[in-house]
Amino acid sequence: MRHVIATLRVVMLAVLAILFLAPFIYMLGFSLKTASEIFSGGLSPIPNSLEGLSNYVNVLFERPLLTYLFNGVVVCAAILVFQLIFALPCAYALAKLRFPGREFILGLVLFGMLVPIQVTALPLYAGFARFGLLDSYAALVLPFISSAFAVFLFRQFFLTIPNELLDAARLDGLSEISIVIRVLLPLTLPAATAFSIFSVVSHWNDLFWPLVAVRSPELNTPPLGILFFRSAEAGDRYGELMAATTIVTLPLVLAFLVAQRRFIEGVSLGALKG
Amino acid sequence: MLAWPFVLPFLIGLIVFLVVPCIGVVVLALTDWQLGDSAIRFAGLKNFVQLISDDVFRRSFTNTMLYAAMVTPVSVVLGLWLAVTVERSSIGRAFFRSAFFLPVVSTTVAMAVVWEFLLHPALGPVNALMSLMGLPRHVFLNDVRTVLPTLAAIGIWENAGYNMVLFIAGLKAIPNDLYDAAAVDGAERPWERFWTVTLPLLGPTLLFVIIISFLRSFRVFETVASITQGGPQFASEVVLYTIYREGFVYFHVGYASALTVVFVALLLILTVVKFRLIDRSVHYQ
Numbered sequence: 168m169r170h171v172i173a174t175l176r177v178v179m180l181a182v183l184a185i186l187f188l189a190p191f192i193y194m195l196g197f198s199l200k201t202a203s204e205i206f207s208g209g210l211s212p213i214p215n216s217l218e219g220l221s222n223y224v225n226v227l228f229e230r231p232l233l234t235y236l237f238n239g240v241v242v243c244a245a246i247l248v249f250q251l252i253f254a255l256p257c258a259y260a261l262a263k264l265r266f267p268g269r270e271f272i273l274g275l276v277l278f279g280m281l282v283p284i285q286v287t288a289l290p291l292y293a294g295f296a297r298f299g300l301l302d303s304y305a306a307l308v309l310p311f312i313s314s315a316f317a318v319f320l321f322r323q324f325f326l327t328i329p330n331e332l333l334d335a336a337r338l339d340g341l342s343e344i345s346i347v348i349r350v351l352l353p354l355t356l357p358a359a360t361a362f363s364i365f366s367v368v369s370h371w372n373d374l375f376w377p378l379v380a381v382r383s384p385e386l387n388t389p390p391l392g393i394l395f396f397r398s399a400e401a402g403d404r405y406g407e408l409m410a411a412t413t414i415v416t417l418p419l420v421l422a423f424l425v426a427q428r429r430f431i432e433g434v435s436l437g438a439l440k441g
Numbered sequence: 442m443l444a445w446p447f448v449l450p451f452l453i454g455l456i457v458f459l460v461v462p463c464i465g466v467v468v469l470a471l472t473d474w475q476l477g478d479s480a481i482r483f484a485g486l487k488n489f490v491q492l493i494s495d496d497v498f499r500r501s502f503t504n505t506m507l508y509a510a511m512v513t514p515v516s517v518v519l520g521l522w523l524a525v526t527v528e529r530s531s532i533g534r535a536f537f538r539s540a541f542f543l544p545v546v547s548t549t550v551a552m553a554v555v556w557e558f559l560l561h562p563a564l565g566p567v568n569a570l571m572s573l574m575g576l577p578r579h580v581f582l583n584d585v586r587t588v589l590p591t592l593a594a595i596g597i598w599e600n601a602g603y604n605m606v607l608f609i610a611g612l613k614a615i616p617n618d619l620y621d622a623a624a625v626d627g628a629e630r631p632w633e634r635f636w637t638v639t640l641p642l643l644g645p646t647l648l649f650v651i652i653i654s655f656l657r658s659f660r661v662f663e664t665v666a667s668i669t670q671g672g673p674q675f676a677s678e679v680v681l682y683t684i685y686r687e688g689f690v691y692f693h694v695g696y697a698s699a700l701t702v703v704f705v706a707l708l709l710i711l712t713v714v715k716f717r718l719i720d721r722s723v724h725y726q
Contacts, residue, residue: 172631176526177533183523184540187598191543193566194555210569253451260447272448279459281712283660285681286705289688289698290465291458293476313454343443372548374663375681379689390550394667397554405558412551423546427539434545435606438653 194416198222198409205405222410226396232411234385235392239415242307242388243370247363249312255355258321259347263333276322279315280440284376292379306380307388311370316440317362324358325351364426364433368419389415466705469698476692488699498700501671501678504589505659508679511593512600512658517651519597520604521643525635527605528612538609541602549599553667556595557582582668585676592664592677600657604650611646615639645718652715656708680704 196212197205199219226232260266261273291310295301300309328351336346377388387395396411423430473484492498527537544552559565562580572578581591619638628637640647662681665671671678671686684704688697 173531177530180523180526180530180533180537184537187544187602188540190552190555190559190598191547193559194552197558205564208564208569210566210573212566249454253454256447257451260444264444264447266444266448269444272452275452275455275460279455281709282459282463282705283708285660285662285684286466286701287459287462289469289694289701290462292689293465293469293694294462296476310458313451313458315455315459318451343447347447368546372550374550374666375685378666378685390548390663393548393550393554397667405561405564408554409558412548412554415551416547419546419548420543423543424539427535430546431538431542431606434542435603435610438603438607438649 191416191420194409194413198406198413200406202404202406219406222406223414226407226411226414230396230407230411231384231387232392232396232414235387235389236414238304238307238386239371239389241304243367245304245308246311246370247366249308250314250317250366251359251363253313254317254321255352255359256347258318259325259351261318262322262325263330264343276315276318279313280319284310284373288376288379295380301380302382302386304386307377307386310376314366317366320362320436320439321355321358324355328354360429361433361436364430365436368430368434369437371419466698466701469695470702471695473695476694484695488696489703491696492699492703497675497678498683500675501680501683504675504677505661505679508589508593508596508661509655509658511590512596512661513651513654515593516597516600516604516658517647517654519601520650520654521608521647523601523605524608524612525639528609529631538605541605543602544599545603545606549663550667552599553595553664556664557668560591583673585673588669588673588677592661592669595664596658596661600654603657604654607650607653608643608646611643612639615642649715649718652711652718656711656715659708659711 193212196214199214199217199222201214201216201219201221204215204219257272261269261276287310292301295306295309300306332350333346336350341349371388372390373388374390374394377391378394381387381391384395393412393415397408470488471483471485472481473487474481523537523541527534527541530537560567560581562568562578562583567581568578579587581587615638619642620634623634623638626637628634660681661679662685665677665679665682666685669677671682680700681704684697684700687693687700
């Protein structure tokens with residue numbers, strides 16, 4: 168009886184897993200099909216030949232997909248670097264130093280965590296338009312450089328580090344800045360990695376703000392590129408469209424499969440943020 | 442002061458790009474400003490009055506609630522079932538966990554386009570399967586009756602794995618002794634253990650996950666913006682998409698700001714409840 172239940176459990180999980188993976192399987196399969204094969208409308212995801220590989224060559228070299236990927240990398244990297252440089256010292260000060268205004272800044276951080284980009288988007292858009300900043304890398308990056316969530320996370324983490332460790336470093340004659348860089352930073356690595364994964368996944372996949380901030384196709388981030396591609400092709404080059412979605416989805420999916428635990432940890436951080 | 446160089450870069454960024462815009466959106470909500478107008482005229486609560494009688498907003502609010510009411514319960518129950526079942530499975534735990542979590546890390550816009558193709562009336566495999574089974578072909582995303590449930594199904598596909606992971610974390614915190622104790626008391630079958638030990642101890646996590654799921658589905662935007670643009674006939678119009686269209690397509694900045702204020706008020710109420718729960722679940726330990 169036990170065995171029957173255990174087997175039944177695995178079978179049910181396997182059926183569900185296939186259902187959940189089906190979109191990925193079809194995406195990959197149809198990205199390798201030629202237009203004529205797709206228009207025959209079959210059920211099988213497996214391509215008849217490898218002729219459809221030309222879909223990948225086309226989207227990568229005849230269409231601007233590489234530009235979109237490059238934009239995605241630049242924007243995500245710039246956002247992450249600023250977030251870390253701004254948040255780590257601030258979190259350290261909030262956790263370990265006493266100074267007037269500390270409570271007030273903590274309050275601002277908690278408030279900032281609750282506010283999604285959709286709330287600030289209209290004034291940001293108007294302001295950026297005023298200063299001629301729209302439609303640029305700066306427009307894509309600036310709204311995210313001060314991450315209240317990063318400060319919150321790193322502060323929580325710094326609070327767990329005993330003051331004795333820092334006092335010992337001070338006795339050794341280290342300045343506050345070298346304490347942050349040489350003592351705290353190495354200890355912070357796991358927390359910083361989790362946050363980095365969270366940040367990159369959110370911004371690589373984000374649609375709302377890029378859709379608002381950018382007009383020129385050459386500044387498209389990967390999600391914008393997919394939308395642009397979808398409407399420009401008016402729906403007759405499905406093989407190429409599937410090749411493009413595969414390429415855009417692939418970097419994060421591969422990274423996830425390599426570092427499963429870290430990814431789950433990082434992405435589920437978002438649950439704290441809301 | 443020693444601390445200020447540490448704090449200042451972050452603080453300036455936060456004030457310029459978050460605090461000022463937050464004040465800005467509330468002020469704009471009280472004006473009838475449109476992008477390009479040179480003068481800003483105070484309009485009082487006119488936008489909020491208009492909002493109450495606006496058919497599109499009502500439709501979009503109802504749709505968003507309906508969407509959340511479909512996605513939240515199914516993705517929470519499915520997530521819980523997956524967590525319990527995957528953790529108890531004798532083989533393939535890592536594989537199952539990855540399979541169900543994969544939709545969470547994938548680019549939503551890309552997957553929305555894939556789903557649109559899967560559901561294509563003539564070329565998509567879903568309709569190919571349906572006609573194989575003798576059912577009529579159906580245009581899921583272009584039918585006022587099926588468009589919202591179809592988007593909700595995609596939402597469930599996206600959120601179930603996320604909830605599963607949160608539940609797994611909650612399950613790990615339940616001490617094994619309790620299961621042994623329950624076994625001594627005669628609760629031996631899996632579902633008995635589930636009702637007597639797992640579910641009661643998972644209580645705070647469960648509430649937490651319900652609220653998070655609701656917040657996430659209340660913010661649905663990507664699938665609507667990629668596939669349906671609110672159509673057909675506003676049947677998939679949702680709050681964030683209405684804000685986007687009013688503000689950034691029609692440039693009715695004042696009115697869109699009022700929509701945003703209503704939207705964020707609802708979010709904040711739920712988030713405060715959530716933080717209360719986090720506090721409380723910390724006290725349990």
